Amino acid sequence: MPHDHLDHPHSLLPPVPALRVKALETILTNKGLIDPAALDEIIDTYQNRVGPANGARVVARAWSDPAFKAQLLADAGPLLDDLGFSGRQGEHVVVVENTPELHNMVVCTLCSCYPWPLLGLPPAWYKSDAYRARAVREPRKVLADFGVSLPQDTAVRVWDSTAELRYLVLPMRPEGTEGLSEDQLAALVSRDSMIGTAVLSPPAEVAP
Amino acid sequence: MTAAETTSLAEQAVDQTQTDQSGADLAARPEPVFEQPWHAQLFALTVHLNESGAVSWSDWVARFSAQLRHHGLAKELNGGEDYFLAWLETLETLLADQGRVAAQDAKDMTAHWAAAYLATPHGAQVHLPADLVAASAATSVGASHEAE
Numbered sequence: 398m399p400h401d402h403l404d405h406p407h408s409l410l411p412p413v414p415a416l417r418v419k420a421l422e423t424i425l426t427n428k429g430l431i432d433p434a435a436l437d438e439i440i441d442t443y444q445n446r447v448g449p450a451n452g453a454r455v456v457a458r459a460w461s462d463p464a465f466k467a468q469l470l471a472d473a474g475p476l477l478d479d480l481g482f483s484g485r486q487g488e489h490v491v492v493v494e495n496t497p498e499l500h501n502m503v504v505c506t507l508c509s510c511y512p513w514p515l516l517g518l519p520p521a522w523y524k525s526d527a528y529r530a531r532a533v534r535e536p537r538k539v540l541a542d543f544g545v546s547l548p549q550d551t552a553v554r555v556w557d558s559t560a561e562l563r564y565l566v567l568p569m570r571p572e573g574t575e576g577l578s579e580d581q582l583a584a585l586v587s588r589d590s591m592i593g594t595a596v597l598s599p600p601a602e603v604a605p
Numbered sequence: 606m607t608a609a610e611t612t613s614l615a616e617q618a619v620d621q622t623q624t625d626q627s628g629a630d631l632a633a634r635p636e637p638v639f640e641q642p643w644h645a646q647l648f649a650l651t652v653h654l655n656e657s658g659a660v661s662w663s664d665w666v667a668r669f670s671a672q673l674r675h676h677g678l679a680k681e682l683n684g685g686e687d688y689f690l691a692w693l694e695t696l697e698t699l700l701a702d703q704g705r706v707a708a709q710d711a712k713d714m715t716a717h718w719a720a721a722y723l724a725t726p727h728g729a730q731v732h733l734p735a736d737l738v739a740a741s742a743a744t745s746v747g748a749s750h751e752a753e
Contacts, residue, residue: 408725413715414693415643416722420714421696422650424706427739431653439649444638486655486662507670509688518638518648524684526677560666 443518451482452515452565453586455492457579460570470494470567482514484563490515493556494567495593500547502540502593503556503564504532510558512565516588523592533557543594566593573599644689651696660699669695 411419425431455477459466469476473492477483484490490512493501505511506529511519522528531539536553540546547553556564568590574582577600589595639645654660672695676682682691700706717737725731732738 406727408722408727408729408731410719410722411643412641414690415641415646416715416718417693417697417711418643418647418650419718420711421700421706422646423714423718423733423738424710425650425654425700428705429739430659430705431650431657435653435656436646436649439652440639440645443648444645485652488662508666508673509684510666521640521684521688524682524688526682526684528684560663 448517449588452591453583456586457582459567460582461579484514488561488563490563492565492567495569500551500553501566502536505558510563512563515565545596566591568597571597571599647693668699
């Protein structure tokens with residue numbers, strides 16, 4: 398089609414998939430099936446309000462409060478409801494604890510199920526065929542790709558998420574963090590440590 | 606799994622590690638959640654349809670998983686643009702199967718949007734012709750495209 402790039406007489410055409418999304422949105426709006434304002438609210442939530450900081454708060458509380466931790470591992474649902482971290486899709490969250498004997502790691506081999514309210518939306522690598530295929534088959538090699546090498550006698554358990562069931566890894570509390578507040582502890586907790594593709598190091602200031 | 610793909614997974618992991626070391630603020634917002642505005646629109650559209658009861662999440666996951674498997678046969682998916690293309694195909698098919706949005710209607714409306722962009726002077730807000738937009742929806746549709 399004729400297209401003068403020098404002075405852009407018309408608006409730049411978005412990529413075709415973007416136009417296809419607009420088309421669905423227009424038709425569904427015309428039929429009264431969706432509210433465009435609700436779409437903006439959902440995007441704002443996942444772009445700005447929900448992220449790994451939520452999961453980090455839960456982890457820091459579990460490290461600081463043994464009763465909270467026991468309840469979290471036994472049945473996380475009610476605690477997460479209280480904190481406002483319930484799943485919008487009605488899924489259940491199971492929290493699995495890392496110990497010196499057992500390292501947990503989470504994948505969704507089917508697609509990309511993930512505990513959104515606790516971690517936000519998954520990174521691209523979590524959705525990639527490479528991670529989804531290899532996490533179950535060769536978890537130690539995948540961990541090595543992430544720079545994680547576990548002691549040989551630490552077992553690795555891989556949890557496969559579903560539409561109904563999502564997992565959060567409770568990482569081991571780093572040494573040298575005694576006396577830190579919950580907020581200080583939460584700042585140490587990375588997203589990947591809660592997926593199980595990272596282990597936490599002692600904070601730099603107190604590391605030997 | 607080729608060596609190149611392994612490297613790419615590892616590089617992404619390293620990037621993330623570097624981001625995570627920057628402290629609590631960045632841990633909360635470690636990277637752009639959506640690479641493209643349409644990824645965000647599509648995601649939100651699907652979540653909204655689920656929350657309004659039009660789409661059950663287990664049905665969505667079953668269909669999307671099958672679509673990803675189908676796409677993954679042709680090439681290894683990287684979890685980015687191709688992931689959302691599979692998502693888009695899944696939603697289009699689901700809405701067509703439900704009788705909510707016929708495939709031809711979606712195609713026609715896509716062409717209308719392309720025409721509207723080409724007919725709108727650069728910098729001006731893009732609108733569909735009024736006869737394509739339901740009267741009750743006109744205001745909110747316009748508002749949702751202001752950001753672009």
